[in-house]
Every structure is written in structure tokens, then in C-alpha cells.
Amino acid sequence: MILTLDNLTRSFGSLKAVDGVELEVAAGEALGIIGPNGAGKTTLFNLITGLLRPDAGAIRFDGRDITQAPPRARCIAGIGRSFQIPHPFENLTVFENLLVAAIHGRRQREAQVVDACGDILERTGLIDFANRRAGTLNLLGRKRLELARALAGSPRLLLLDEIAGGLTEAECSELVELVRAIRQSGITIVWIEHVVHALVAVVSRLVVLNFGRKIIEGEPRSVMASAEVSEIYMGIAA
Amino acid sequence: MSIDGSNSAGLSAAHSPGSRFTVTRATPASTITLLIAVPMILILAALPAFANRTLLQELFYVFTMLALAQLWNLLAGSAGLISVGQQAFVGTGAYALFAFTVVGGLDPILSIMLAGVTAGVVAIPAALIVFRLRGAYFAIGTWVVAEVCRLILAQVKQLGGGTGTSLPPDVASSMIGLDFVRNLFTVRGPAARDIISYWLALVLAVGTFVLVYRLLRSRYGLALSAIGDSEAAAESTGVDVFRTKLFIYVVTAIVTGMAGALIFLQKARISPDGAYSLIDWTAYVIFIVVIGGIGTMEGPIIGVAVFYLLQYYLAALGSWYLILLGGLAIMLMLFAPSGIWGVLSRRLDISLFPVRRRLVGPLKHSAGEQNGES
Incomplete structure (x- = not known):
């Protein structure tokens, strides 16, 4: 298992945002996480990346207990993420955004990572914006940049937080191809997404969160067809 | 996927050996500046x-x-x-x-x-x-x-x-x-x-x-x-x-x-x-940077020139000089928060001391071209 969550719990005041979640992710797997707003999906990512500390439970990455490790150590260990609300480095160029992640995340010299950053910009469709200030990108550009910057850190586990929202059908299938290619290259993926058809096109397993708890997990088709999911998404999906 | 990070996050497809991309910062304006400096x-x-x-x-x-x-x-x-x-x-x-x-x-x-x-x-x-x-x-x-x-x-x-x-x-x-x-x-x-x-x-x-x-x-x-x-x-x-x-x-x-x-x-x-002294060593300094253009190399040079000229001609006014200085700083923050150089460099699209890198390489046409534009 590349990632193991053991009884992970985190509260905000009286609200249990993540409540005793158990999860195992195998190396090379692509796992999808769905759930209504406020189900605790992003909190779960913040716990895995270290921006939040759990009240209880443990996180193991690649066999090591990283429950107390700071975010930076987890990044260097190989956990990359995209933020749901994009956090670009606005005053840097798009290329430099990737450079930060590549130099500091991989602990390499600038000259060694320039080509890799250029390649990622090409694959994520950002190459024509390489020298633009990231602050001038629109929402779609920023979302792409989130993904590209996470890739630049050369992660082994990639956490994607709602990268498909607001895309046209064509853009969405392009994104699906990209994530599929990332997975085929051997990177383990955990993907939170509301756009379920994009998700099920890539992932082999689906987890449903509600009120901080894991409701159901399994093969995507059967999970989507389950009574639990119909109930949660009453009138939305099902 | 290679853990050593030697290829582009392990994505498949062409990765030709040798450097495809190069990084540059120099512009004609920056070269001339250096020759003058x-x-x-x-x-x-x-x-x-x-x-x-x-x-x-x-x-x-x-x-x-x-x-x-x-x-x-x-x-x-x-x-x-x-x-x-x-x-x-x-x-x-x-x-x-x-x-x-x-x-x-x-x-x-x-x-x-x-x-x-x-x-x-x-x-x-x-x-x-x-x-x-x-x-x-x-x-x-x-x-x-x-x-x-x-x-x-x-x-x-x-x-x-x-x-x-x-x-x-x-x-x-x-x-x-x-x-x-x-x-x-x-x-x-x-x-x-x-x-x-x-x-x-x-x-x-x-x-x-x-x-x-x-x-x-x-x-x-x-x-x-x-x-x-x-x-x-x-x-x-x-x-x-x-x-x-x-x-x-x-x-x-x-x-x-x-x-x-x-x-x-x-x-x-x-x-x-x-x-x-807060006034002498920080307030004046902030004035210089803000008026010239915060976050740029050129800003403080312009700011110090403006500050010196103001002081040279107006310091005799005593307290009114300080009031004027403060008023000017507030006006600038309201109407030109990027300072004199910020406005100039945007108008003229030049940078005398460029800090930002420019990636130069095989600029392929990509499908998402229109989408990243704001």
C-alpha cells in the first residue's frame, strides 16, 4: 500500500469533518472520491498533505508514518496535490510556478529541471502561457496550472481536488486523457471530483464520503448504482 | 514513472535527449541598462x-x-x-x-x-x-x-x-x-x-x-x-x-x-x-519604495530620486513637508499602487533589471490555447 489512512479523525468545533476514515490505496491505483459538499473530502486531502493535523488516527505513506510530518516533508517524500481553489504563485510566470515545485520538491538544480517543466507545460496545454504572469490566467488556466505544478514536483502519489469543474465536454475528455496518461506512467492518483463521468472514466475504485464518514467503496459502476449513493444524491445523480 | 525525476514526471511520449528548452531573462533594454550602469x-x-x-x-x-x-x-x-x-x-x-x-x-x-x-x-x-x-x-x-x-x-x-x-x-x-x-x-x-x-x-x-x-x-x-x-x-x-x-x-x-x-x-x-527612529529609517524608506514601485529593482531608484528632490525643495516647510509627503504617498497608493515604475514599465512594456525568467523552446500549438486566456 502506498497510502494507508487509519481511523483518521478531525473536528472543527463540534463538526466532525473527517470521522474515523479507513482507507488503503495501492501503488499505481487510481481512486476516486465523491460525496456532497461538506462531506469532508478536501479536509481529508489537507490531512494527507499535512496542512491540517488529525485529532486522532494515523497516516502511512510508503510504509512510513507521516502523521506528524510537516507539509514540505510530505511533498519531498512524493505526495503532490492540486488545490480545489487554485493557489497559483501569481507574481511568478507560469513556467516559474512549475520551477518552484521542481527545484524545491525534487531538490534539484534549476538547469536539471527546465526540460521537464517545459514538457509538463506542453502536456497540460499551458506551453503558450509559459511566460505569462500566473495571476493573469483565468480559472481554467489556473486549474491546469494546479495540475501542472503538482506534476512538476515529480510525485508518486497525486491528489487531485476538483479539477474538472466548469470545463466544456471537449476540455473534459482532454483532461480525462491527461489524467489517464499520468496514471499509466505509474503515478498513483486519488481524485476528488463532482463531475462523476470524468472520474469513472479513469478510476478503478470509488469511495463515497458523507458527513465525514466513508459510506461505501468499490467498483465505480456498482457504487454509483448502490442504494446509498442514490439516497445521498437524491435527485442529483442516481 | 521514474522516481529520480529525470523525465517529465514520467509521462510517456517523446523526450528527446539534450535540452529542448532554455531559460533567458535578458532583454534589449536590460542589456543597454547594464552598458550604461x-x-x-x-x-x-x-x-x-x-x-x-x-x-x-x-x-x-x-x-x-x-x-x-x-x-x-x-x-x-x-x-x-x-x-x-x-x-x-x-x-x-x-x-x-x-x-x-x-x-x-x-x-x-x-x-x-x-x-x-x-x-x-x-x-x-x-x-x-x-x-x-x-x-x-x-x-x-x-x-x-x-x-x-x-x-x-x-x-x-x-x-x-x-x-x-x-x-x-x-x-x-x-x-x-x-x-x-x-x-x-x-x-x-x-x-x-x-x-x-x-x-x-x-x-x-x-x-x-x-x-x-x-x-x-x-x-x-x-x-x-x-x-x-x-x-x-x-x-x-x-x-x-x-x-x-x-x-x-x-x-x-x-x-x-x-x-x-x-x-x-x-x-x-x-x-x-x-x-x-521609525520616521528616518523605516517611514521614509517605505515612502521611497511605495512611490517608486514596490517589488521592482527600478522602483527604489526612482523613489529615492523623487524623495530627495521633494526634500531638497520642500524641507524648509517643516511640518507641512511631512504632511505633503504623507498625502502624496496616500494618493499614489490609491491611484497607482504599483508606483511610478509600475505604471511606466506597464505603459512602455520594459524591464531594465528583469527578474522573471522566460522559457524559450519549441513553442507548439496546443489545443487549450484559448482557454487559459483571461
Whole structure:
């Protein structure tokens, strides 16, 4: 298992945002996480990346207990993420955004990572914006940049937080191809997404969160067809 | 996927050997600037041969303020560390100079270096306190640190306590190179001292500029900008936020301390209120940076020129001068928050001292071209 969550719990005041979640992710797997707003999906990512500390439970990455490790150590260990609300480095160029992640995340010299950053910009469709200030990108550009910057850190586990929202059908299938290619290259993926058809096109397993708890997990088709999911998404999906 | 990160995150498809992409920063404007800057610095260095003492003294002030402005801009303009307590390091450097020369009997120029080290040492515990604070609280914290330093130095009787002290004449006249300058320009002692101070200030200003410029263009500069934009994202992409901030804060303190030492070597008189003056060493400096253009190398140069001219023509107005200065700063922040250079560089689309990298390579047409556009 590349990632193991053991009884992970985190509260905000009286609200249990993540409540005793158990999860195992195998190396090379692509796992999808769905759930209504406020189900605790992003909190779960913040716990895995270290921006939040759990009240209880443990996180193991690649066999090591990283429950107390700071975010930076987890990044260097190989956990990359995209933020749901994009956090670009606005005053840097798009290329430099990737450079930060590549130099500091991989602990390499600038000259060694320039080509890799250029390649990622090409694959994520950002190459024509390489020298633009990231602050001038629109929402779609920023979302792409989130993904590209996470890739630049050369992660082994990639956490994607709602990268498909607001895309046209064509853009969405392009994104699906990209994530599929990332997975085929051997990177383990955990993907939170509301756009379920994009998700099920890539992932082999689906987890449903509600009120901080894991409701159901399994093969995507059967999970989507389950009574639990119909109930949660009453009138939305099902 | 290769864990060594030697290919582009392991994505399949063509990755030709050798460098496909290169990085450049130079523009025609920046090359021309460099060609002009070098002879200009040489002319400034030769200036004592023609200029009178008053001009040298005025330029001394301009150079030291320029150095302080570049340093404050390094903290605030890139990393978003808005300090209103840089007088802590000006004052500590100045007092360290007096301690090393008056009490320790060391050479003044050597003492300037040691004063920088002293300010750097003081900056470490100060950083541990103020880095726990964010935004406005960080600013207030830096000011409190400076006030604490001022109150402590006011207790030190050997350095004049609360009323301050003067530099004994024999300290200034023991400066290295004084006889050389006296013979070279056939001037008296005080004039020779002014010339040496002027040169030191020129070295300080140019040295600070080069240091800040190189830092901003390095991986530290990248990390600083990233921290300034989003600490959470910087930390999540592997930037060591605390150490980067500490490094830049201490480096800034060292050079700020050296500037303070030089300024008070020239003044030859020190008091806690003067050395730790918020107005003189931080408020004016912020004015210079904000009016010129925060976050740019060019901004402080323009800002210091504007500041000097305003002071030259309007300082006789007394309090009205300060009111005018404040009013001007507020107007600028409201209507041109990027400062004079910010407006100019956008209008003319030029950068004389480019910090940002440009990726040059096989610019392929990509499908998402229209979508990233704002």
C-alpha cells in the first residue's frame, strides 16, 4: 500500500469533518472520491498533505508514518496535490510556478529541471502561457496550472481536488486523457471530483464520503448504482 | 514513472535527449541598462575629484537611503514581509559601531563589518518572535522589537544612555586610507573623511543592489515570491518557508546594520531616539519604495530620486513637508499602487533589471490555447 489512512479523525468545533476514515490505496491505483459538499473530502486531502493535523488516527505513506510530518516533508517524500481553489504563485510566470515545485520538491538544480517543466507545460496545454504572469490566467488556466505544478514536483502519489469543474465536454475528455496518461506512467492518483463521468472514466475504485464518514467503496459502476449513493444524491445523480 | 525525476514526471511520449528548452531573462533594454550602469558607477566613483563637499554629503544620504530601500523592498516586495521595524537593525548596527570603535578601539571600517554581523545576530531571536505573527501583527511585532532595542540601548551608560554620545575625533581620524585620500585630493582631514564615507556609501548602494538583484534571480527569489503569494501552496510544493524567510530576514538585517553603522559613522553622534527612529529609517524608506514601485529593482531608484528632490525643495516647510509627503504617498497608493515604475514599465512594456525568467523552446500549438486566456 502506498497510502494507508487509519481511523483518521478531525473536528472543527463540534463538526466532525473527517470521522474515523479507513482507507488503503495501492501503488499505481487510481481512486476516486465523491460525496456532497461538506462531506469532508478536501479536509481529508489537507490531512494527507499535512496542512491540517488529525485529532486522532494515523497516516502511512510508503510504509512510513507521516502523521506528524510537516507539509514540505510530505511533498519531498512524493505526495503532490492540486488545490480545489487554485493557489497559483501569481507574481511568478507560469513556467516559474512549475520551477518552484521542481527545484524545491525534487531538490534539484534549476538547469536539471527546465526540460521537464517545459514538457509538463506542453502536456497540460499551458506551453503558450509559459511566460505569462500566473495571476493573469483565468480559472481554467489556473486549474491546469494546479495540475501542472503538482506534476512538476515529480510525485508518486497525486491528489487531485476538483479539477474538472466548469470545463466544456471537449476540455473534459482532454483532461480525462491527461489524467489517464499520468496514471499509466505509474503515478498513483486519488481524485476528488463532482463531475462523476470524468472520474469513472479513469478510476478503478470509488469511495463515497458523507458527513465525514466513508459510506461505501468499490467498483465505480456498482457504487454509483448502490442504494446509498442514490439516497445521498437524491435527485442529483442516481 | 521514474522516481529520480529525470523525465517529465514520467509521462510517456517523446523526450528527446539534450535540452529542448532554455531559460533567458535578458532583454534589449536590460542589456543597454547594464552598458550604461557600469560607466555611470565609475563616474560616481571619480566624483570626489570634481565635486564639492556638499554634493558628496547629499549623495552619501541618497546612497544610504537607496540601500535601505532596496533591503526593505526585498522583504516586503517579494516575500510580503511588511516590516516597520527596520530601524531595529539600523540602530543596532550604529550602536555596534560606536561600541567597537569607542569601547573596543577597533578601526571604523572593520567595525562597520562587525556591526553588520551584530545586527544579523540580533535578527535571529527577533525572527523567531515575529515569524509567529502574520500580516499586520507581523508589522507591529517588528516595530515592538525595534522599541525594545531602543529602550535597552538607552540603559547602556558606556554608550551615553538615553541622551547619547559623540564619536571621539581620534576615532574618525584613525580611519584606514585617510592619509591616502588626503594626499590624493590634497584636502584637509574632514573633507577626506567625507570622501571615504562617500565611497563607502557608493559601495554599499551598489553592493546592496547587486546582492538583492542576484538573490531575486536565484532559487531563493523564486521561493520568496512563492511564499509572498501563498504560504500554504509554497509549503505544499516543497519550499522550506521558515528557513527561506529566516535567511532573507537575517541577510537583510546584516546589510541594514552595516548601513546604520556607516550612517552614524558619518553623523559622528548617536542617541537612542536618532538611531532607532521609525520616521528616518523605516517611514521614509517605505515612502521611497511605495512611490517608486514596490517589488521592482527600478522602483527604489526612482523613489529615492523623487524623495530627495521633494526634500531638497520642500524641507524648509517643516511640518507641512511631512504632511505633503504623507498625502502624496496616500494618493499614489490609491491611484497607482504599483508606483511610478509600475505604471511606466506597464505603459512602455520594459524591464531594465528583469527578474522573471522566460522559457524559450519549441513553442507548439496546443489545443487549450484559448482557454487559459483571461
